[in-house]
Amino acid sequence: MTQITPEIVAQHGLKPEEYELVLQIMGREPNLTELGIFSVMWSEHCSYKSSKKWLKTLPTEAPWVICGPGENAGVVDIGDGQAAIFKMESHNHPSYIEPYQGAATGVGGILRDVFTMGARPVANVNALRFGEPSHPKTRHLVAGVVAGIGGYGNCVGVPTIAGQTSFHSSYNGNILVNAMTVGLAEKDNIFYSAAAGVGNAVVYFGSKTGRDGIHGATMASAEFSEDAEEKRPTVQVGDPFTEKLLIEACLELMATDAIVAIQDMGAAGLTSSSFEMASKGGLGIEMDLDKVPMREEGMSAYEIMLSESQERMLMVLKPGREEIARRIMEKWELDFAIVGRLTETGRMVLRRHGEIVADLPIDPLAKAAPEYDRPWVPSTKRPVVKTEDVPAKPVDEALKTLIGCPDLASKRWIWEQYDHMVMGDTTHRPGGDAGVVRVHGTRKALAVTTDCTPRYVLADPQEGGRQAVAEAYRNLCAVGARPLAVTDNLNFGNPEKPEIMGQIVEAIRGMGQACEDLDFPVVSGNVSLYNETNGQPIDPTPQIGALGLIEDISKSTSLPFKKAGQVIIKIGETKGWLGASLYLREVCGREEGAPPPVALHRERRAGEFVREQIQAGIVTACHDVSDGGILVAVAEMAMASGIGAKLHAPATLPAHAWAFGEDQGRYILTVEESDAAALMEAAQEYDLSVRIIGTTGGDSVELDGVGVAVSELRKINEGWMPQYMGATEIVA
Amino acid sequence: MKAKVHITLKNGVLDPQGKAVQHALASLGFEGVNDVRQGKFIELDINETDRAKAKEQVEAMCRTLLANTVIENYTVELAD
Amino acid sequence: MKAKVHITLKNGVLDPQGKAVQHALASLGFEGVNDVRQGKFIELDINETDRAKAKEQVEAMCRTLLANTVIENYTVELAD
Amino acid sequence: MKAAVIVFPGSNCDRDVAVALKASMGHMPLMVWHRDTELPLLDLIVVPGGFSYGDYLRSGAMAAHSPIMREVKTRAEQGVPVLGICNGFQILTEAGLLPGALMRNAGLKFICRDVGLTVEHSDSIFTAKYEAGQSLRIPVAHHDGNYFADEETLNRIEGNGQVAFRYAENINGSARNIAGVYNEKRNVLGMMPHPERLADPELGGTDGKPMFDALVEALS
Ligand SMILES: Nc1ncnc2c1ncn2[C@@H]1O[C@H](COP(=O)(O)OP(=O)(O)O)[C@@H](O)[C@H]1O
Numbered sequence A: 001m002t003q004i005t006p007e008i009v010a011q012h013g014l015k016p017e018e019y020e021l022v023l024q025i026m027g028r029e030p031n032l033t034e035l036g037i038f039s040v041m042w043s044e045h046c047s048y049k050s051s052k053k054w055l056k057t058l059p060t061e062a063p064w065v066i067c068g069p070g071e072n073a074g075v076v077d078i079g080d081g082q083a084a085i086f087k088m089e090s091h092n093h094p095s096y097i098e099p100y101q102g103a104a105t106g107v108g109g110i111l112r113d114v115f116t117m118g119a120r121p122v123a124n125v126n127a128l129r130f131g132e133p134s135h136p137k138t139r140h141l142v143a144g145v146v147a148g149i150g151g152y153g154n155c156v157g158v159p160t161i162a163g164q165t166s167f168h169s170s171y172n173g174n175i176l177v178n179a180m181t182v183g184l185a186e187k188d189n190i191f192y193s194a195a196a197g198v199g200n201a202v203v204y205f206g207s208k209t210g211r212d213g214i215h216g217a218t219m220a221s222a223e224f225s226e227d228a229e230e231k232r233p234t235v236q237v238g239d240p241f242t243e244k245l246l247i248e249a250c251l252e253l254m255a256t257d258a259i260v261a262i263q264d265m266g267a268a269g270l271t272s273s274s275f276e277m278a279s280k281g282g283l284g285i286e287m288d289l290d291k292v293p294m295r296e297e298g299m300s301a302y303e304i305m306l307s308e309s310q311e312r313m314l315m316v317l318k319p320g321r322e323e324i325a326r327r328i329m330e331k332w333e334l335d336f337a338i339v340g341r342l343t344e345t346g347r348m349v350l351r352r353h354g355e356i357v358a359d360l361p362i363d364p365l366a367k368a369a370p371e372y373d374r375p376w377v378p379s380t381k382r383p384v385v386k387t388e389d390v391p392a393k394p395v396d397e398a399l400k401t402l403i404g405c406p407d408l409a410s411k412r413w414i415w416e417q418y419d420h421m422v423m424g425d426t427t428h429r430p431g432g433d434a435g436v437v438r439v440h441g442t443r444k445a446l447a448v449t450t451d452c453t454p455r456y457v458l459a460d461p462q463e464g465g466r467q468a469v470a471e472a473y474r475n476l477c478a479v480g481a482r483p484l485a486v487t488d489n490l491n492f493g494n495p496e497k498p499e500i501m502g503q504i505v506e507a508i509r510g511m512g513q514a515c516e517d518l519d520f521p522v523v524s525g526n527v528s529l530y531n532e533t534n535g536q537p538i539d540p541t542p543q544i545g546a547l548g549l550i551e552d553i554s555k556s557t558s559l560p561f562k563k564a565g566q567v568i569i570k571i572g573e574t575k576g577w578l579g580a581s582l583y584l585r586e587v588c589g590r591e592e593g594a595p596p597p598v599a600l601h602r603e604r605r606a607g608e609f610v611r612e613q614i615q616a617g618i619v620t621a622c623h624d625v626s627d628g629g630i631l632v633a634v635a636e637m638a639m640a641s642g643i644g645a646k647l648h649a650p651a652t653l654p655a656h657a658w659a660f661g662e663d664q665g666r667y668i669l670t671v672e673e674s675d676a677a678a679l680m681e682a683a684q685e686y687d688l689s690v691r692i693i694g695t696t697g698g699d700s701v702e703l704d705g706v707g708v709a710v711s712e713l714r715k716i717n718e719g720w721m722p723q724y725m726g727a728t729e730i731v732a
Numbered sequence B, C: 001m002k003a004k005v006h007i008t009l010k011n012g013v014l015d016p017q018g019k020a021v022q023h024a025l026a027s028l029g030f031e032g033v034n035d036v037r038q039g040k041f042i043e044l045d046i047n048e049t050d051r052a053k054a055k056e057q058v059e060a061m062c063r064t065l066l067a068n069t070v071i072e073n074y075t076v077e078l079a080d
Numbered sequence D: 001m002k003a004a005v006i007v008f009p010g011s012n013c014d015r016d017v018a019v020a021l022k023a024s025m026g027h028m029p030l031m032v033w034h035r036d037t038e039l040p041l042l043d044l045i046v047v048p049g050g051f052s053y054g055d056y057l058r059s060g061a062m063a064a065h066s067p068i069m070r071e072v073k074t075r076a077e078q079g080v081p082v083l084g085i086c087n088g089f090q091i092l093t094e095a096g097l098l099p100g101a102l103m104r105n106a107g108l109k110f111i112c113r114d115v116g117l118t119v120e121h122s123d124s125i126f127t128a129k130y131e132a133g134q135s136l137r138i139p140v141a142h143h144d145g146n147y148f149a150d151e152e153t154l155n156r157i158e159g160n161g162q163v164a165f166r167y168a169e170n171i172n173g174s175a176r177n178i179a180g181v182y183n184e185k186r187n188v189l190g191m192m193p194h195p196e197r198l199a200d201p202e203l204g205g206t207d208g209k210p211m212f213d214a215l216v217e218a219l220s
């Protein structure tokens, strides 16, 4: 047996104090398999040890929340006995190492989290952060990640309907790939992971287990042969075809009453799935690892327990239901094996080749995972940039620069590689504020968006946290959806650095305030820390994924102008905030200043008002104002429709501040001229600043006579990404 | 000069395609197929006439583009 | 027994992958690449121990499934 | 009218086409599992889009050998209309029911978007409600839609009027812009674009609907 040395402990990412705790819990020295299990269960990824304390502060409840954080995904009520189930997950590090497979398996993992709970996945969304375009690795990473997301999602047959993509040098050595899935289920047929029923069968199904993704740090251990490198690929390969079969098989089995509990095998595979199920049910499990379907010969208990092979599930069946389950899995040509039984011991007992190879107490391991209150320092507030200190560049030139900059350039190159129409319910394709899919067979629809503005979060984590939630809220309102709940993916650097921990604490605080005030609870999420290379952290990126409900799809609206001669109305106050704006960064080359403040109560009123007007049926087009300000928002509406606009700015502000300022809480709407007065009047009741800023029509977007042709804008906006990506990338 | 490149998945890397082909062969009635692995076979025609240099060049192509060395191995053969 | 199957595009069938690879190699600075053709390389492990029968069997697999003879040629080699 | 949609492991547009058929037909078609070996009496067989067997090896190759395909071939030979959409088109070529092959898109990327199509002629039960030369807007969503056949075959199918649709703009490298082809008797149609995806005004258009309406009218 391998002697557990301090080096081996360290290779397993356990601190000496943590190992002390291991010894206390075990009452003896663990063997290597047991140590491996502790190591993955107590990893940051599985235990949330640095963030738990702060995550607990997020609001998670609302009358429509059926299940908040803690299960595989969050569940909200969407009426008529139906529920929407959704979550977001990161696959940052694997995507940097191997972009295609890393991104693909990220999509696979989040899909499983959702269908595990009994939902048919109906929409995928992705948020991507790459390094600067000029960085030598960026193009390759973009090509691989996009092909991987498409390769997996397209094959599985779930439409990818929205996303966010941006580029910044802080991600040069550490890209972010966050994937979100939304599913639909019957409210009274939702599946949870708590095991129950001593003696019930513990069943493994899906793909076979190989040596995929076994923790890199463990490679040096003496037990492994010298060809360890060759034997242990740390990159997992996705098999979307098997995933598709797994979805159909699970849903078919879930329509019977065979399942007690079910859990996908995500990070830390068989270990975390079995421990979580047992721990939630207060039970023990005895497993015979010889029964686990294996792809390779001679796998050790350690390898079987730590493998991260994809497309695998674990469930507990009711007594006597094994044959029904086996038949369904055989129909879908999936592996199926009874690998163990539930016990009342509260212990995990593992056998391999007839011998006990691990015997661990479940609760202490799962529930007594270390939880840290890491030291943190408040972030330094950046000074407010005064409008008069920001140079006024010609508005038309600035508009062209902005609309063609990597962050605002059209991402058509990306989303045309994603099947965004499969399943036949996509009413709002990518390119708008939120993607929308109908709830199959009903008049209802789900709106989905993902948002975060890392430059705001860097400048002021709390304000940035608030803004990310507020922008997601706005994007849902802009299509006429009632915002229901959010999921999040907190991507930060090393939490052991007090300034990074400060970003985490403050961003969560800001998110929490926004969720509270907007009645927009957090129902699921994921934390990804240590996103650093050579000590350089990424910009803090608390990515928000959000879901909204449209009661009747005929009462929604979209971003493109619908016809010439309509009135363009701006909702929300414009002060011309240029600090931390894209104008300042892209046009003036300055990344500085405090971000625009978010007034949450006004944000909520504006959202409610916009939704009410869309319901009333008078809004012909709607778009929120975000990156790049009013003129960019109007230009996007023009480009999407081919219809121009004539705008007038008030004399009280410099044109560039009015056009490109990023004040929050704003929307652009269009209505028929005859409806404008009624709308303006209705706005009074909401105590909102509302202004007519122009009319639609013509071939160009003009501000007080200075304009750019829509065709030219389109060329610039659509041109950047295809040109940047060129034809030089081959992705098999 | 002609070069032949074989690109195969590293040992232990899951090969969903090979697995599916193996399955399909079985259901077509081909029995006794224990394993199937699918790789790529690339033929190049290059100007370089010096064998050592040609080999070096094609290997560089494999490293930078043709193979994904995180999960794949490659071999280069030159035609006589 | 191990069998190696090479599946290549027939002469006259345009090879989009090969062409794209050629293009990409050029833009990566590899000069003098006149042609690239991409095919498949499939390795099978079969029970059959009789060489003649094994060859016959794998060729049948090629005809029915592994190759699309509208566009592809195949060759079968048995390992010694 | 009795229609069936064949479901393979990995099919994912089976429900979509069933919904479009129902909208024209008034009832759901029969969904037939690939392992079935027999079909009831039918007026129409649809081989839907998706990624049968993951599109591994070659798109459609493994599905073409599914047990049910033998029966589909027999019916096609008897004159039963068969419509293959996207992966269905790939399966029908692999099964030898249609000429040619579908190779990787020339740009090597998956393409999902609306494309312009021209109807070659209205002289088939699939296109009776279109005009010859009519322009349609229909979505594509494929990685392997690059139609190939040798010159001789191309000339032959052109001569026989077997080309059903052409792309207005060559999006994927297809020979002679071909987007859809018939068999010689024109009772089998394979096409890469997805008519079922634009057969409902709420999805942004209805250019695909006349195909289903035409089939229902002819076959009821
Ligand atoms: N990776 C992606 N996948 C799918 N759609 C994307 C992706 N990146 C951007 N998009 C789409 O491009 C549009 C513009 O994105 P963004 O500027 O983030 O919108 P917004 O400002 O409304 O949040 C949106 O419709 C978005 O869904």
Ligand SMILES: [Mg+2]
Residues within 6 Å of the ligand: A432, A433, A475, A623, A624, A625, A626
């Ligand atoms: Mg928006």
